[in-house]
Structures are given as structure tokens and as C-alpha cells.
Amino acid sequence: MSTSPQDQDQNQEPNPEKEEQKKEEVKEEVKEEVKAEEKAEEKEDKPEEKQEEKTTEETKEKTQEKGTKNEEKKEKNDEAWGDFIYNPRTGEFLGRTASSWGLILLFYLVFYGFLAGMFSLTMWVMLQTLDENVPRHQDRVSNPGLVIRPHAAEITFNRSDPSDYSQYIQQLHNLLQQYNDSIQERNDLCLVGEYTEQDKEEVKKVCQFKRSRLRQCSGLPDTSFGFTEGHPCIIIKMNRVIGLKPHGDPYINCTAKRDSPLQMQYFPSEGRLDKMFFPYYGKKAHPDYVQPLVAVKLLLTKDDFNVEQTVECKLEGTDLRNNDERDKFLGRVTFRVKVSE
């Protein structure tokens, strides 16, 4: 049917008369098509009409339907790919007219707009139910993890080459920045060996932990944290967990995995984590809180140089887990140190 106008299009000449003629032809054909379809549709619709009530709405819908059927038919006739991407005759792009695409776009815009609204609403409701100080569930962090600074699984350096270990030292300095005595002076002195419980207080006080308590490992007298002599300081910290109150008398104990014991020095003495630093009340209520640190100075001998030392530090003296099979950082931490000359 509509192949003929297509053919004519191919032999296009800028002749206005011809074009007019063509248009007429096309119109006629379209009319014919519509007529034929109307007939067919009348047939189709008859049984339906009998069943359904005739309303004005329905007739409106039908006219719509006819329109779309017409479009469909046109679609079918041009199967060439070029026409599919853009069909100049019907103005279809990828098989749809611009208005059709626009409608789809509009629909999805509205649809996704609504979904976004709904999602935001549910999220907002959910966030409203949350406490701002304490997360609802803490069962996954009931036992704190241990981490070391400098942050590395393997601490390897040449003690005679400062550039080799400068990054480690830098890390330690950064960590200890907030433990500077000048800052900690502002904090309160707490009772040693007692929890600093202050559930009721509006403003939670922070217990003092001065950097100087780490002595040789404070980086104050010896800015190289012993790296130069080959006796590096490793700082161990326990993860902050809101409301955690370790029972007993927690301390850090490190052992080297080798036959003969490795000499170590703990700061504060015996690697103790004082109870006064617990519990933690969260970022919002306890913004200046600093967690207690333990520094371990590995007193490596000459024989130990150039040999990799594996050290495991464990949190002891308390009921907190330090032997979880899967989580190697729960209450313990393992690291390797290799110092070369």
C-alpha cells in the first residue's frame, strides 16, 4: 500500500507540483487505510458493544485507539533499518514519534519522581526512629578490635636510613597530635581504675590521656620513636565502642612468635588500659574523647636485625574476646617487624 509513496520519495525532484500531487496521493491512501480499518474495527467491536454499555467515554477511547492503530500499521511497513532509526515520512525516531517518546519520557519522569519521593519518605521515617547518640544495634561490635600504628601489616625499615621510616614516624606523630599535653590539659582527671560513668550528664567529660604518659614512645624526647636505634615503638589502640565497659583489668600483652622471648617495654606500664577511659558516649555526646593507648617498644638485639619478627599483641585481663577464629583483629593484633642495619 504505502510502498508506492516511498518509491516516489526516492526519485525526488524539487518540483512543487509533483510534491503536491504526491501529498494528495498519500492522503488518499491514508483515507483508504482508515476506512478499511474502520470497517474491520466495526466488525471487531460489534460483539463488545453489545456487552458493554455505550458511554461517551468509550467512543473517545475508540478514537484514540484508532489513532494508535494507524501508527502501528505505519510502523510495520517500513522495516528498513534506516527508517527505523529515523523515518522522515512519519517523523518517527527509533520506531516512535517525538510525541510518543516525549510521553514515555514524561511518564518515567513522573514515575521515578514519585518513587524517589516514596523512598525519601520511608528513609526519613526510618532515620527519625534512630537515636542520635547510640546506634540501635551494637551486637556486631560487642568486642572491640585492636589496631596498631604505624598502620602496616609489615613494618620494614633500614634504621640507618631516616627516609625509610619517616612515613612511620609521621603516622605516629599524627596519631599523637590530639594527645598533646597542651590539648589534654583541658580534659579532666578521672579516678584511676574506675569507670567514668556519666549517663545522666548533659555534657560528658573527657578523661585526660597525656602523650607524655607514653614516655620513650611519646615522640617527645625521641622524635624518631626509637626507629633510629632499631628499637621501634608500636602504638596499640583499642577500637572505640559506645558504652563498652571492659570487666577486670584490661592490659595489652605482646609476644613474639619465636623460641626465645623478645624484650619489650610497655607504656603505660604493663600495657594497662585504664578503666577510667570507659565507657565511650559516642561522637556526638563525647566529641573530644580520646581512647587510651598502649605503646610497645621492641628492644631488638643485634641478632634480631635483618630477621622478620612476628609479634602478636592481645588484650588480656578481661572478658573481651581475643581468640576469634575468623576475626584476627578482635582483641588482638599481629604484625611483623623487620629492621635492617
Place this chain on the structure above:
Amino acid sequence: MQLCKLLNTLNIPEYNLYLCLFIFQTEHKMSVEEVCRKYQTDIVQGLTNAKAAEYLIRDGPNALTPPPTTPEWVKFCRQLFGGFSILLWIGAILCFLAYAIQAATEDDPAGDNLYLGIVLTAVVIITGCFSYFQEAKSSKIMESFKNMVPQQALVIREGEKVQINAEEVVAGDLIEVKGGDRIPADIRVVSAHGCKVDNSSLTGESEPQNRSPDCTHDNPLETRNIAFFSTNCVEGTARGIVICTGDRTVMGRIATLTSGLETGKTPIAKEIEHFIHIITGVAVFLGVTFFILAIILGYTWLEAVIFLIGIIVANVPEGLLATVTVCLTLTAKRMAKKNCLVKNLEAVETLGSTSTICSDKTGTLTQNRMTVAHMWFDNQIHEADTTEDQSGASFDKSSVTWLSLSRIAALCNRAQFKAGQDSIAILKRDVAGDASESALLKCIELSCGSVRLMRDKNKKVAEIPFNSTNKYQLSVHETEDPNDNRYLLVMKGAPERILDRCTTILLQGKEQPMDEEMKEAFQNAYMELGGLGERVLGFCHLLLPEDQYPKGFAFDTDDVNFQTDNLCFVGLMSMIDPPRAAVPDAVGKCRSAGIKVIMVTGDHPITAKAIAKGVGIISEGNETVEDIAARLNIPVSQVNPRDAKACVIHGTDLKDLSQDQMDDILRNHTEIVFARTSPQQKLIIVEGCQRQPPNLHTTSQQTIVAVTGDGVNDSPALKKADIGVAMGISGSDVSKQAADMILLDDNFASIVTGVEEGRLIFDNLKKSIAYTLTSNIPEITPFLLFIIVNIPLPLGTITILCIDLGTDMVPAISLAYEAAESDIMKRQPRNPFRDKLVNERLISIAYGQIGMIQALGGFFAYFVIMAENGFLPSRLVGIRLNWDDRGVNDLEDSYGQQWTYEQRKIVEFTCHTAFFVSIVVVQWADVIICKTRRNSVFQQGMKNKILIFGLFEETALAAFLSYCPGMDVALRMYPLKPTWWFCAFPYSFLIFVYDEVRKLLLRRNPGGFGTEKQTITEAQKEKNISLG
């Protein structure tokens, strides 16, 4: 010659030449001596044993080489690598590739891609095995059809008759066949006694044909002195020399020819291909988009490639292959229960999209059993009961004339029941004798009791069997009354011949002279019955006068020494092969389902038309050109062919039709009967039908055509058709091999159930696929957000597999059990070009709308768990690198707590579990909305028990996976807090409401395509209003 024509239509030149050369064999034109010389055999002694053995070695056994059965491993590979599996294989290969890249570049590669690859491979192999075994099962049923009893043949070798296995027959063997035998090879008849063969399996000609030693035709197929392999000898005896054995026989040639025909893809295979195109398109589009995005976001090339692969693989619906296979298998099983055995799973759907059925008449539409339909006596036509179960009306049996008529029919009849069938219903008993005589025998047995008793009482004295010159059959009997010494002469035959011999007629038991009026009445009755397409026989009798023929009179049947005229005409009986009971209903169903039923038969046009009218192929009130001409009393040429909707086309006319004329006929007539067609012409008809547009509304070509057939010569048509349907009972092995489907009860009505099932499975597959595809979006989006906004992965590979191969499986399959929404047999066949299994609209709804809602449901659960554990959404964005770094064991959350790697991973995996559970929750709503395409669930109801089971099963499985101890180690799934189950509930509810509103609007403005978008927009607005 006809075969050559057939070959030309097939365009297979090499076969063409080969077979035509063969057809021009000359044995039929040679004299018997020449034939003997050619095969070095003897007309009396037969072959020597040595010669026979030599020939047997030279030619091989006399059996058709089974069509090159594809080796089992090829069949298996086809299952493994065909259609849908390819998609999964590509996915698996991509996975392995990604893993290889990761393994080469990372120290500790994540195993996800490897596992996914392995699972994909496993899925393909398992489903491949499943469908392979399924097919093996149905071919096993096929095997059982084959006649396991080895056929025997009576050969004469070295002058002795020996019974040997038919496979050992060789060319040159002298063999003997008798009525009831199957011809063991192509033979040149050398002598025959009343031998008739049934060539229907070869030529479609249903009338038995005579065989004699004379060459009557140049064409070996037409000449009388050749009997063909695997045809049946109906009666008489013949002796002949074997000229061809095994594959060299005509039958063998055709069988070989069929195996050379290429068959097209099944519609469902095309649909699946189209579906794969769409899915691949979406996958590649998404993959490439995010690849570019990943590069822009600063990922390395390798990472971006891994993402690319990951996204493409995530688009592969892992479970769909299994779902589709199971759904098709379930339908195939259901169809087998209804006597449709489907050989190829994919053919299950083909019947559903069929828009034309070319059906055989004999056996398919009819009972394949001549039955007495009408009788004319006492100047009145009586109707006999032709129904299969004798439920029809009966006629008045009290008339004396009827007694006489039944006596003649019983006595002048050589047919008899085979022994040992007393317990079987009369109509189902086997009869020895020809079709019409059996029909009479059964009719009499039914209405008058035992025929044997009647024959015993009236001892036969003499008999002249039927022959084509006399056109009558006659026998002389003693009478029942022992005191009456007269003989009773009974005769039956062609009515006009019988009438010629009669001078009186029996009316109400009284003999009256045959006057012109009665002759007129006879003519009218004869015409009327003949016009019904029935085979009419006339009956007359005479009590021979005792004075001329005293007791003991020697009747000489060769040189007739008794009176055979001036008889008394008794009546007419007419027989037809009546339609099966269920057929008219089935044809009606086809018509309302928009399926054109075309009858193709080798029978006479009048018979064909009568049956066509009887079963509704030509519906009441529709006329053929001839009918119109007769009604208006004008010549046929003046009738406008467009006025006639029905037409009956004679095979000889068909020969002269050009392709355009043929198309014209097929297009402009809705009710067509092809009569007197040879099976070769069937192929032309099938091709013609396939060329037609499926319905008036499209200009696109190609109709899906189903063809039924049973003869060997039907097999090319069966193969050429989109779906060939062979007959399980009467069909030849070759036709069964060529067919895609087998009707176990040879009943046309079974095809209609097949159509119904086929349409239903198409609808339901669409639902299953929509359901399965929807969950793809909540499976992909987590990965996309993981890449783009750097949040911890919300849904992992294992959980994705748990959805696709676990929880989604049963509900998706349960949709195959869904009842039809409306009467599927009341709508037009689907248009293969427009009504796709998966189209843009389905993707748009599944991916763009429902899938998105589902994804939001999942993400909500994810954010809830993260937030409740301390990671607020604001903290999550951008956290990915630290989150996934094993070295970071003090990651801070929104509350200032610090997490080790393992601790936060447990939270992440809990999120995966929750996301998974959320998908299950939103899939509840999805399966309910997928139940229907237009109807509301409230209209459709929740009657699908399997679906309800599926809902519980997926929930139970999700709970099991979440709470079963050890799952944290095995699958890294963690128990959820009860409240987390409810996160997705609002979204599930939204899906349900949204789709109900969409369907409501769809029902209110029934339209298609363009309008649907609008209605959705409206639906959305409406909902906004209602919610706002």
C-alpha cells in the same frame, strides 16, 4: 513423474536426478522372462540359496535405513549449546575471564566470579541433561510404536516355499503375497488372483487397487504390475519377483528424501532468540555505559573491564533456562495426557501460534471405519446410527422389508468377524473382508443379532463374488424354513445394475411391480444418498421357483445356469466413513480461535464435501461456487468467485494452478477442501498456506501451518510444515519420524487441545519470564551503585544466585499452572511479528517499573540495617575503598565507633541477606501481579495451588537460608532481626496497587501499545492524587 514434480517443488537437484532416474525403471515394461534374466532367477524355482545369499551381501538387508539418527552425543550437545544455553555459556566464559584477570592482577582475588562461572556452567549442564532425558523419554515412546514383531515373507527358493524374515528378502526373489500381508519389497507381479493392494500410505489413494501381471501404464507408480514395499495386500493372492529392496524401493527413496528436507526454527525458538537479543542489548548497553562511567570516575582499565563483565553477567537470568525448560516439559506432559505426544519440547508452543491446520480426512476427521449411514426401503430414507458409541437415533426395524434387506445384507456378504472377539463391542471388532461388507456386517449384527447364526440357518449353496464387469455379488442359499425347499437368491451391487435386473419391488413386505413412479423414487433416493458423499449399494432377492430349481440343483457359477434377472428389488443401503464425534466441536473451536481448517484428502470431492459439511469445515450456510451456480441456475463461470466463501478444489485442477492463483484461492476463501489430492500436492498446499499473511490486519508474510498426515508420502509435507502432526495408530513410521508431534488417538480433537495448551503456555511463559526478569533490576542496581557512589556492596553474588536459582524458581514455574485469563480459544492466533514473547513493553514494565520499585525495597532494607548498626547513609557514600580494605580495622561509623574488617563485613552480609529477603517479599507481589496480564487478581482468584505453594516455599527457603545455623559459614548469610523482614512490605504493597491500577486502566481503555503508556501515566497521576 509426479514424484519428479514433487522434487522440483522442493528444489533439491541432486535428489531430483537420482530419484527420477530411479522412477524411470523399466521392469514393469519388461516381460517376465526379461525380468528373470535380469535378476538371474527362475519363474518357478526362484533364486538359488547361494544366489540369494550373494545378493543379500551385495545389497544389504531389505529394510529402510533409519533416517540418519543424530548420534546421542550430538543430541546432547544440541541441548547443551542450543538457544538459551548460549547466553549462559557466554556469561560463564565472561566470568572465568574476569576471574582470570583478577587472579593475574590481584594477590587475593575475590572468588565471586569463579563461583558464578561454575554455577552458570552447572546450570546449563543440568538443564541440558534434563531436557535431553526428557526428549529421550519421548523418543522412547516413539520406539514403542515401531512394530516389534519381525515381518515374515513367503519366498520360493530352489523351488521350495520358505517363510523367511522380510529383511532377508533380496532382489530376484520369487515371493507370494496374499490378502492381509504387507508387501515385503517392490515386486513385479508375475501372476495374480483377484489381488488388490492398498496404496494409501504411498499415494493417498484410499481405494484398493487391482494388481495383475500386465503393464498398464508407463509410469511405474501407476502401472498395475508393480506392488510397492510396505503397502498392504487387501485381498487375493499374487506372485511376483522382487525388483528392489530396502532403501532402493520407492518408499525408501521418499523416506531418504524427507530426511534431506530442512526444517525451519520453531516459533518459540525464534522468540527465545529475539529475547536473547533484547537481553543482550540491555546488558551490553548497561555494561558499556557503566564501563565509560567507571573510567570517568577514575577506576583503572582493568577494574572497569571487570565491572563491564560483572554487569553483563548480572543481566543473565540464570534461572530462566531451567524455568522455561520445566514449563515446556510440564505442558508436554499435560499434552501427552491428552494424546498429543510432542517429540521436541520447543514444538509445544508451535500449535498455539498455528493459524492454519491442513488436516487429513480419513482417520483424523473421520472414524476410519465404513459405517452404514442410510437405508432406503419402503420408499423412504431411514437414517442409521453412525455415532461411535451408538448413542444416535434408531429407525423403525419392524418393517418386513427391513427384515428382507437385512437378510440379503447378511447373506450376500463374505465379511466375517475374526475369532475370539465376543467380549469386544461390535463396532470395535476386527473384520476380515472389505470395508463396505464389514460395514454391512456390523450394521446387521447390531440391529438383527448374530449374522453367523443367520448364515448357519441359510446355508450357502452357490456364490458369484463381486467383479468389476458385473458390478454385483450374488449368492444362493437354502431358506430358514426346513419345509420350504426353495432356494433364496440374494444379490447386491451397484444400484443401477441391480435395478436393471429387477421387475418388482418390495414395499411394506409386498411385492409390487416396478413402475416408472418407483423408478423415479429410486433415482431420487440414489441421487440424494450419493449427494451425501455416501457409497450406495442396491439389494435384491428372489425365491427361486421350486419347480425349476429343486432341492439339490447344481448351481454353476462359472457358466450361470440359473435366473439372475426379474428379481425383486428390496432397497438401498449407503455407507460412509462418519466423522468422529468430537470433531465438529473441535472444528468450531478452531474457527472461534481464528484458525483456518483446510481439509486435504484423496477422496472424491462429493464425499469430501459431505464430510466437510458434517464436521463444520464448510459451515452451514456457506456455499461453494458450484452451490451458488446450482441455486441461481446459472453456469459456474458466471458466478463471482468472491461470493463463495467455501470452495472444493479437485486435485486435477490444482495441478494447473499457478502460484498466484493458488494464493488467491487460499486468501479469498475461508473454508477450503482439497479433494482427490495426491500427497505430493499436499506439500504444495502447505507451502501455499505458509505464504499467506496470518490474518487480515497485517501485511507481513508467513503463517504458521500445522499439517496432519499418516502416509509415507505425507512426510515431506509434515517436515515442511511448521508443525507436522503424525498419527499414532495409523501413521507410518516414516511419517512419525518426520513429524514434530504425534496424535496418540488419531483424533483431530486432540489437535485442538494441543492448540489450547500451546496458547496457554505462551501466555504463561510470558508471565514466567516477566516475573523472572523483574528481579534482575534489584540484582543489578546494587552493583551499579557500588561502582558509582562507592557504597558497600548491598547484594552479593551468592545471594543473587539464591534468588535466581532458589527462591524465584518455584513461583516462576508455578505460573505455568496458571489458568487462562479469558477463553484463549476465542481469540485470534498470535501474530508472530507483533505478539512477541518478550517485547519492549514487557522489558519496560519488568525493568523500568516493577524492577525499580523492587530495587528501592531492597535498598531500603539495606540502608535500614546499615543505619541501625551505626552507618548512616551519609557515611556510606564513598566509604567503599576503606570498607573493603582488609588492612583497615578501625573504620569509624557515624557514631564514632570503630569496626574491624570482619565485623563490618558481617553487617554487609547481613545486608545481603536482608536485600535478598526483601526481594523475596517484593517478589510475592510480583508473582501475584504476573498471574494476570489484563484481569485483576480479584477476578482471576488465587486458585493456582502450586503458586500458593510457591509463595510459602520461597518464604520458607529465605527464612531457612537466613536462620539455619552454619549458613554464616557456608553461604555467608546471617540471621535477620524480625523487623528487617518488614522493610520491603510497603514496596511490595506498592507494586500490587500500582499494577492493579495499571490493569484497571488497561481494561477500561482496551487498546495497545501507545495508549498503554498514557494509561500508566494516568495511573500514576491518579495514584499521586490518592496518596496525596
